């Protein structure tokens with residue numbers, strides 16, 4: 001049976017008769033998948049891609065499209081947990097390694113993979129939400145993914161001074177070799193992610209993937225270095241640059257986690273004060289405390305980008321997965337052509353404890369929105385009021401947008417800094 005699809009008209013897909021076949025990938029497909037991913041992502045480090053990938057492979061979750069014997073499209077969905085407001089780490093399908101061979105593009109291979117992935121999650125009652133990092137921001141909205149979190153690439157001069165009075169606490173930051181640092185890092189991480197909305201829990205394999213450190217993966221920089229504090233850690237690399245004006249090396253932080261303000265300040269001071277370094281780069285939240293600790297916030301260059309794109313797979317299970325900040329009783333009119341089981345009117349009732357009841361209804365709608373907006377607001381990062389101002393959430397009952405916004409927003413801005 002051919003499974004390629006081609007768009008014909010605004011919303012209709014016709015079966016496109018080809019030799020294309022979809023099947024679940026096996027471990028033995030990894031080399032072919034790595035070849036395909038390398039081609040699609042414009043690299044030739046096939047061996048490295050395959051080795052890194054092997055740490056997180058799960059039987060039965062990767063999907064492949066084959067043209068005869070040749071693998072021409074892949075999409076994986078890893079079993080991961082994301083911290084949701086009020087409920088902590090919650091399973092989600094981490095969609096990744098999406099690639100289509102350049103000579104098979106724009107024939108519906110990606111659409112077929114997305115269709116099969118979401119159908120499987122729906123049918124099996126698997127993870128109620130899916131999430132991904134998008135290579136291009138125009139790809140995934142059509143499949144019901146919306147921008148749920150943003151992050152900032154920060155760059156600031158080394159030795160940037162803090163404001164007077166920033167408390168570094170009594171504890172010292174000590175660098176340790178990877179082997180001894182990792183168990184401590186993991187313990188700290190497990191503690192910190194519990195209430196950090198948007199952060200992802202990690203298994204052994206996911207730690208190996210995240211901290212993959214083969215020389216070819218370092219892009220000319222050093223191996224990872226580990227700086228430990230009793231309440232946090234920083235993992236970073238440096239790349240050396242000797243110029244006629246003196247050393248202008250860069251320090252790039254892979255991850256800095258701190259459970260207390262003093263640990264946060266001390267760890268930032270450690271990376272900012274590294275000798276021979278001219279510039280420090282970090283990936284951070286949009287509401288990063290560091291900006292409010294330095295004496296001159298304008299020396300910090302910031303580039304904001306979308307990070308986690310979220311898709312509510314099953315509307316009722318997805319909305320019930322988190323707690324809410326204020327009571328609400330609203331009827332949502334949801335448009336979701338890619339997952340039609342979510343379409344229609346839903347009563348969204350939140351009690352005083354923040355627990356949601358979600359059920360279908362015939363009552364008149366207070367608000368109308370699509371799956372893309374639902375995904376965007378789920379973590380509390382993108383506000384319904386912002387989407388309403390953009391014309392993407394439509395209010396039928398005055399005050400409904402305000403009620404929805406109060407329910408979804410949380411005390412902190414969610415952030416996901418881990419690309420998977």
Ligand SMILES: CC(=O)SCCNC(=O)CCNC(=O)[C@H](O)C(C)(C)COP(=O)(O)OP(=O)(O)OC[C@H]1O[C@@H](n2cnc3c(N)ncnc32)[C@H](O)[C@@H]1OP(=O)(O)O
Pocket residue numbers: 007040041095096097098099100101104105106107108109110111112132133134135136138139142
């Ligand atoms: C989660 C992740 O892994 S993100 C990684 C995504 N992968 C990459 O960026 C690697 C390089 N690119 C690719 O491999 C491919 O071009 C893909 C996967 C992005 C798209 O695969 P295709 O099989 O060509 O997509 P498909 O034919 O199903 O397109 C579906 C629709 O998306 C649109 N689309 C697909 N890719 C893009 C894109 N890069 N930019 C804008 N629109 C796109 C198509 O035009 C089509 O629109 P239509 O329904 O209005 O006709």
